[in-house]
Amino acid sequence: MKYELIMIAIMALTTYVIRMIPLTFYRKEIKSIYVQSFLYYIPYAVLASLTFPYILYACDSMVAAGVTTLILMVLSYKGLKLFEVAMIGIVLVYILQLIIL
Secondary structure, rough: HHHHHHHOOOOOHHHHHHHHHHHHOOOOOOOOOHHHHHHHHHHHHHHHHHHHHHHHHOOOHHHHHHHHHHHHHHHHHHHOOOHHHHHHHHHHHHHHHHHHO
């Protein structure tokens, strides 16, 4: 138990230091539109890179997951709301698994 608490404390300290260094040492406003746009899209890129591999392995058929992902990306781009896209995805991947398997 003591070992786990030490590991958690080290991980928390590491995360805190990494996030606080830019806030502490860089206080000027970022004026470059290129840097601003880069920093704007970082959270989306990280989220996509972390979740995409798990999307393909979320169900029994990788083909059903891939086809569903492509269709849901198009629906999201067209402006459907998150809840609607999620519900369509659940139903679509279920139907595709029944057809493919």
